[in-house]
Amino acid sequence: MRALLLNKIGKPYDYTVGEIDTPKPGENEVRIKVAAAALNPVDWKLAQYGAEAWTEFPRVLGLDSAGVVDAVGRQVTTFAVGDRVVQHGSLISRTGGFAEYTLSDTRHLAHIPDTVSFEEAAAAMCAGVTAHQAITRKLHVAADDVVLIHGGAGGVGSFAIQICKSIGATVISTCSSSKMEIVRSIGADEVIDYTSEDVTARVMEITAGLGADRILNTLDGASGVDDLKRLAFNGNLCMIVGELPSCPEGTGMFVKGQSLAYCFLGGAHVTGHSKSLIDIGRMSNELLHLMAEGTVKAVVGKTISLEEVPVCLAELEEGHAKGKTVMTL
Numbered sequence: 001m002r003a004l005l006l007n008k009i010g011k012p013y014d015y016t017v018g019e020i021d022t023p024k025p026g027e028n029e030v031r032i033k034v035a036a037a038a039l040n041p042v043d044w045k046l047a048q049y050g051a052e053a054w055t056e057f058p059r060v061l062g063l064d065s066a067g068v069v070d071a072v073g074r075q076v077t078t079f080a081v082g083d084r085v086v087q088h089g090s091l092i093s094r095t096g097g098f099a100e101y102t103l104s105d106t107r108h109l110a111h112i113p114d115t116v117s118f119e120e121a122a123a124a125m126c127a128g129v130t131a132h133q134a135i136t137r138k139l140h141v142a143a144d145d146v147v148l149i150h151g152g153a154g155g156v157g158s159f160a161i162q163i164c165k166s167i168g169a170t171v172i173s174t175c176s177s178s179k180m181e182i183v184r185s186i187g188a189d190e191v192i193d194y195t196s197e198d199v200t201a202r203v204m205e206i207t208a209g210l211g212a213d214r215i216l217n218t219l220d221g222a223s224g225v226d227d228l229k230r231l232a233f234n235g236n237l238c239m240i241v242g243e244l245p246s247c248p249e250g251t252g253m254f255v256k257g258q259s260l261a262y263c264f265l266g267g268a269h270v271t272g273h274s275k276s277l278i279d280i281g282r283m284s285n286e287l288l289h290l291m292a293e294g295t296v297k298a299v300v301g302k303t304i305s306l307e308e309v310p311v312c313l314a315e316l317e318e319g320h321a322k323g324k325t326v327m328t329l
Contacts, residue, residue: 003099004309005058009050015310020058023095024071029103030079031071032087035118037097038064039309039325040126040155042266044317046091053092053270062327063089064125065097065104066118076106084112086121086288088129088280090269097122098309100329107277108268110284113292123298123324124287127155130240130265131216132283135163138238138261139214143168148203148212148230152188153179155324156218156240159287161186162296169214172206174199203230211235221245231258238263303328 001022007014025031043061066086069079079085087104089096095103112121134156135141147164151157152173164171165187173188180191192202203212211232217224221242231237234257243262253260268276290296301323304312312325 001100035067038122062097088125108280131159152183
């Protein structure tokens with residue numbers, strides 16, 4: 001089969017498009033004839049830094065892939081040849097989605113509804129399922145909550161806004177001035193321009209001094225410390241990029257009954273934690289259902305060929321990508 005091969009870790013990146021053996025599914029795996037695979041920041045990060053479990057090369061990147069099942073393992077009962085499926089795959093797998101065929105463990109595999117395209121399904125996986133886990137599993141957002149979502153124009157942020165609005169919550173989001181209208185169009189009730197406004201002051205103004213009930217931090221650990229100042233009594237903060245460097249004295253989290261959570265989908269794959277892998281599949285199906293009914297939308301910025309993936313990963317690394325980039329075959 002044709003595949004985009006990563007021949008070594010680090011810069012300058014060593015990619016080639018070449019022929020490798022078509023993988024065979026294990027007992028609890030399916031083989032997917034790939035129709036679409038989405039590009040994510042984690043793809044270029046893996047190319048640059050690798051993963052601890054990587055020992056053999058070449059490797060095929062591409063965590064998020066969608067297509068049609070063309071072979072199943074002996075123990076597979078929940079999927080059949082011909083099924084339209086999508087996966088958020090494992091970062092330690094050698095058989096990623098930037099290829100004509102890929103493999104998937106059935107635990108984290110999801111069926112694609114007929115009204116959702118392969119491109120949309122692939123585009124929703126990493127960012128959308130991360131947002132879904134943060135909102136429903138970690139923050140437990142309810143209809144009467146005020147939710148602060150950082151980076152509302154980004155992949156995770158844009159999905160999180162839509163999921164929160166489907167629940168009925170009030171959403172405050174941050175972004176740069178050039179993206180404020182986009183974030184409003186997604187559904188945010190209040191938008192803060194972090195380049196010109198004091199985010200903490202604006203959050204407290206909007207909430208009449210109470211703070212946000214739930215906060216999703218898509219930025220970094222250091223900014224999470226500032227979020228503690230914006231968090232309401234009994235509030236929850238969820239981090240998806242890095243840990244808080246420390247919990248400064250005087251935050252009063254214990255007295256205020258506040259809690260902190262972390263969200264990292266890849267941890268389930270790295271550890272092989274079966275319950276969490278199954279929940280990735282469950283969350284994927286839940287998100288795809290919201291997409292099928294039109295409640296949540298995945299915005300595909302452009303579609304590309306297999307040969308164009310390296311250039312577009314570089315654009316993603318440099319911050320020049322607009323919308324979700326999806327490879328199609």
